[in-house]
């Protein structure tokens with residue numbers, strides 16, 4: 001099995017068995033993001049407690065890339081401090097902007113490196129980024145509220 005097939009498996013697995021895909025009752029903030037070019041949508045709940053992301057949960061509909069990416073994002077950021085989450089987010093953004101030239105840092109991105117190939121397809125980058133942008137929006141709103 002080559003790397004592309006392996007990555008395809010990771011994405012399909014998260015699409016079929018998404019993590020944290022059930023909106024929590026408690027939340028600090030809820031955001032709703034759309035990717036009109038593909039028809040993907042995500043609603044994301046974020047809760048911070050003692051300087052950590054104590055919960056990220058989501059609900060959504062869309063293509064396998066958008067749903068799998070949101071699922072992987074939720075597992076990666078759960079329990080992290082907002083600063084660590086930002087490092088992971090920045091690393092993923094960088095990968096998506098690489099136009100297929102980067103492999104992604106597996107130590108930081110873990111399963112999210114499976115989306116490296118997506119960066120060659122501008123139309124699909126928005127799919128892969130949807131959940132991550134929802135998190136970014138939610139975290140900025142929580143930060144603004146706490147000031």
Ligand code: ZN
Pocket residue numbers: 035038039040062063064065066127
């Ligand atoms: Zn999509």
